[in-house]
Amino acid sequence: MEYIPEPFRIKMVEPIHKTTKEYRQQCLKEAQYNAFRLKARDVYIDCITDSGTSAMSQNQWAAMFMGDESYAGAESFYRLEASVQDVFGMPYVQPTHQGRAADYIMAQIYAKKGKYAIGNMHFDTFRGNAEVMGAYPVDLCIDEGFDAASDPLPFKGNIDLNKMQALIDEKGADNVCVVIITVTCNNNGGQPVSMQNIREVSALAKKYNIPVVIDSARLAENAWFIKQREPGYENKEIKEITREMFSYCETATMSSKKDGLVNIGGLFVTRSEDVYHQANQMAIVHEGFITYGGMSGRDMEALAVGLQEACEDSYLEYRTGQVKFLGDLLMERGIPIIQPTGGHGVYVDGRRFFPHIPQHEFPSQRLVCALYEESGVRAVEIGACAFGSKDPVTGEDIFPELETMRICVNRRVYTSDHLRVIADALARIYERRDQYKGMKIVYEGPIVSLRHFTAGFELL
């Protein structure tokens, strides 16, 4: 099986620890079978998220010593601004402390009460922000993107233009406040969006004067897939591709905890001077002054370097290759996953893995617990718990189409042998899959769309 070797060698290590199965069973019980409530020290290989977990390079650490911590006009801001302008091709850069702060500012500007926000699949923090604003977020990804068992396609993150046109016709263009394209599409496997789709969605939106925003946490991974999979882009540089992607939008938000290769930070980037000035006002109230927006000078330095490193071919080839390698290991063992693998993790199809556990008994959450119990590997449920909702009138549970366990691969952190541990553990569970039963929720917080972070479960 092909493995693309790391384009780096390791000069600092962080110890991780194995535990016993009995100990992990106790941990699960104490955490009420919710992986978010486990202590990190009790986890052997942590794949709950790719957010803020990247290993930084020697150049990033070195840059941190150059942090200019001036309140206003710091050198570090101007270095970050130049790096962002280079990758995004847009002039105005407002840093934020995380992606969700950029989402918040974006929602304040673009989400309108009683109007629709079209997306491929909205990220949960924007969804929460939009709901607070009274806007209706709608997911209009292509059908194949909602089906974890669909045949492989190169761009399962694409927006369905027919669905978009139909929504505009049905609700009226005045009732659509924004189109948000999330690259890559996290909810269905880190699936990319093609340049053609970004271009066509943008043209359709423009026809009706609807602004386009790109939620760009994984911009470099998306650009890499365009280079690999879309005719006409094979000889382009990654940054040429990212700049073309952003040429079709007015504004971009970014959680730099992903493709920024840093542990904290976010960006609000725009080509509209007016939107920039609005964002500045909100940043000053909620984040910090315009030239730091909730980030320290040293963090801005690390991000300025990290963004550039994330756009290197050798890094992206290794990065997406590592994810594919884990996917290949799982497929070789007969384990059902979303195909092809995307940018930041492998998504196991909970429905096909545990066909005897109905969705209301949380098959993917059960799998998360089984994997942790078996091997100390922590993954995360993206299914009935995380994306379940309740009918506003009847209060009845509504279950999402996608029912998966996401195994995130952290950037530059684990080796191929760690990935083998994960694959072998899952294979052992798969062999005795009939022995597992479902779960029930015994505690959930009041905000249903965020219940997965704190929910408590019991095994059936």
Ligand SMILES: *Cc1c(COP(=O)(O)O)cnc(C)c1O
């Ligand atoms: C992570 C993420 C966010 C939120 O960013 P944080 O830095 O976690 O606040 C928003 N959108 C997308 C697509 C993300 O992946």
